[in-house]
Amino acid sequence: MLERYLTAASTYAHWIDYQFLLIAVLVGFWLIVAEGMMFWLIFKFRARDGRATQYITGEETHLKRWITIPHILVILCDIVIIVPAILVWYNIKQVMPPADETVRVIGQQWAWSFQQAGPDGVMDTADDIRTVGELHVKVNTTYHFELMSRDVVHSFAVPSFRLKQDALPGRTISGWFRPNRVGSYDIQCTQMCGIGHGLMAGRIIVETPQDHAAWLLHNSTPAVAGQQALPSPSTVGMDGLATMAEVRR
Amino acid sequence: MSASAKPIANARSGTGIPSARLITWWVIASEIVIFGGLLASYIMHRVAHPEWAESASHTLTWAGALNTFILLTSSLCAVLAHQAADSHDGPKAAKLLRLTALGGLIFLCVKGYEWTLDIREGFVLSSGGFWSFYYTLAGLHGLHVLAGMIIMLIVAADAAKNEELQRVECIGLYWHFVDIVWIFLFPLLYIAK
């Protein structure tokens, strides 16, 4: 259902989409029943001359049934919803499938920077690739991310992956994702982080292994620390930069 | 508004507890969650940061202990004032209440002296996590002492004229509550190191 509105580009996107559908069907049913009941009662018992009101306290067993039975059914619905909801949560947030690759994601006012291993496959070596605003990943590869923030709370969200995790200063939070569709997708910051919050956009580029290897080779010159502090034009576009400059004034 | 212009609402007592005492209990209940929230935050941080013990060792245990003693004694005066008010002896209740307020004043003086020493040693509000909590907790408590004293003197002025004697008990309840808060602040800030 969700895919009608936004592509699903990671393995767990479908889990969330199915869960959404399940809830939609169950609560949708109850919503329609309840609304329908209400409007029917309004129509049926609209004031008419000569018809007396019934005196009902709500303690009568034969009438109370009409509350208790739906009530139990709603509890059952809640259980049917919560069990898969927790399973989805568990599989996304609590267990981490073994990683093929690891990336480090750092939020700051108001850009995302990324660090990943260069061709040698090891983090924190000279050939690490650091990028700003753009993350290149291989399709069908399980990534672990280590998320942190330099200043305030940000939130690392990739809607097409159904991925969202706040980045807190002072903490490293890890998670995982496994892209399964080649393409280029939005990275949002979804936590209010100051006046540039609406400008804190990024792109995540899912490539075939070949393309990714080529990209790695091409970019594996050691980055100078500190250069990452400013978003690159490639991410925000000239428009964004201009606004950002205005904002900083 | 003079006492006689009180609404009928004020005189009724559906629960069997006079309104004045009832409202005091509710005030205490809402204060419990204020202090409770702050204390819970402090305890969590304190357990998480064993290194704060070093800062805590600079607090002056004697000052804390002395202040505990003063508050306990003033609580005694408050309860004796309540007893006097119960036997309709307004002037005596007033005298005891003023004594209680005096206890509060001494408490604040000791506190002021202690803080002066702390600050001279270079420990201010922003000198680190422990000190931030130390000044915030004790400061919030101190404000309650101050507020209690002011109300107490007002109540005492009425009580001396044998008016509004039911208030003597209420301000006493509040004062005991402030005392209890301190009973916990003392070990938390001064003893546990």
Added chain:
Amino acid sequence: MTTETHVDHTNYVKIWAILVALLIVSVLGSMSHVREIVLIAAFGVALVKAYLVAKNFMHINVEKRWVPYLLIVCLLFIAILFAGVAPDVLKHNGLHWSKNPADVLVPSAAGATKNE
């Protein structure tokens, strides 16, 4: 007013004396080097003192029943708060997260003031 139960004068002074004695106990206990004794002297005694004040000075035991219950419920809410928050604030790491000194991996934070 709690006129129903008349508590006599000497009683209050006695309670006060016990409270002061307890205070002395806790101060002395804190000088011990055994951690358990310090903790009991600090918090065990504080609980007893608080109980004595609440019972004897605030007369909470002769008040309507629901009043102490109300206060206990307020404490319970704080306990719930504590239980919900402690896994994040009290601990330094948990499932897939850990607190890091900010300067370890984030170079720009290295300049930030660090105390203690």
Added chain:
Amino acid sequence: MSTHVEHAEPGIFRKYFWSTDHKMIAMQYLFTGMAMALIGGYFAYVFRMQLGFPNQYVPGYGIVTPGRYNALVTMHGSIMIFWVAMPVLIAAFGNFLIPLMVGCDDMAFPRINRLSYQIFLLSVLVLLSSFLVKGGPFGGAWTAYPPLSAVGSYNLTPAGATLWLVAVALEFVAFLLGGINFTVTTMNSRAPGMKMYDIPLVIWMIVLASIIFMCSAGPLIAGAVMLLFDQTMSTGFFDPTRGGDPLLWQHLFWFFGHPEVYVVLLPAMGIVAEIIAVFARKKIFGYKTVLYTTWAVGFLSFVVWAHHQFVAGIDPRMANIFSITTLLISVPITEMVFLYIATLYGGSIHLDTPMLWALGFIAEFMVGGVTGIFLGSSGTDIYLHDTYFVIAHFHYTFVPIAIIAVYGGLTFWYPKMFGRMLNETLGKIHFWGTVIPFNVIFIPLFITGTAGDQRRVYSYALFAEQSRPALQHLRLTSTIALLVMLSFQLIFIFNFFWSLRNGKSAGANPWRSATLEWTVPSPPPHGNFAVMPTVYRGPYEYGLPGGADDYVPQNVPDQAFGDQNS
């Protein structure tokens, strides 16, 4: 603002600003709240215009820059919750109704009541003054997460942030005082004979809401002190580089923030209960069960707070607990809603304006409630958190509460407050002109949220997926519907002030209602009751078989059964 002239002896100031009369204090709260609603609505207009017509000149405001956008959203949220919903639903209705409905002459502590409003007014002034300081009002969202809210160089509105915090703290103090007073008055000052289960539901709910507020606000007041020191005294309570923890604030905030939504929900539910009973001529179906569900909601509301923080960096294992409790709390609310619907059964439903609002409330609130289930189940919240789906969810709860139910209450008690009837035709036009556009505003936002639109973003230009034209059309639809909705509010404002002078005279009991406030003249005189009433029965004795009229007021003795006529 009220028109009735009593003895002219107290001067204007004493009468309107220094009064201890609960009805006057209610009016003060009501008019302050309505003025704030206009401000909050104006902000919604400005930022929705920006979202509908990005970067265009907004008539009546100007260009919306990112910084200003944030400030507008923050102020909109804070004002609507703290300075509209709270003062109108709890303080205005609570003040007006409690003494009248429990049968006494005033609050138990009238001067504390006056103090409460004065502190509230001060908080309004402090908040509004933040529009004048350098940097402008605070822009870090109504949740004010530190370190953004704590450090001036991060939020760039240091003065605004502090003023916002002080204003919120003052507002809390005002409502603590007010709430304690409500609670004591209801517990102690009821008319003789009014037992626990004879108290009208609206009073129960306002009082329970006050108690929930009292028990949940404490930790946040403590948090506010800490945040204030972080802002102004360079402490590090929430600064991780100095041993603090930013998550602590989030917990303290939501420990209050979640109960807060039920604090405003309950009074609205109470208002609706009164209206439904009167216009369906029915006893509330299962009065006691409604109360039990209310208590259950009150208690459970303290154990669900972290559902706002599923992905905020809390330990993932904790999310499971909070997800379960969140779904659990939907059970008593569902039951409450079902009981209201069941009340309609066997009734004789008169669709006057107040009833339209009340039924509209139930119909719309259910949509808001069920969408809460999507958010409460932790798995889907990963995706939906901080999207417009959340925005649509809580506007489908808040607007029914703070706008629809409030209009219901206002149209219902207007005759009692001012002694005149509102115009029925204008009332109905206003109803449909509000409720239909309301759905057209927020249904599109469910869709944009589902499509990934994140909140608090002034423009989606930089987000390729979000700047699809289809989504922009939805945003535009929403904005235009808001313009329609706002223009229909003029009808209400006209009706309100026009009827003050020109409305039909109401008489004491125009709706043939059984609760005590309708036994006194409209508007009620100082002291309310000429003879203090005694209560003989519950509040909802409608549709009685065999009576001369179909209802019996609470204060009519059993033997006089049948010969009462308001």
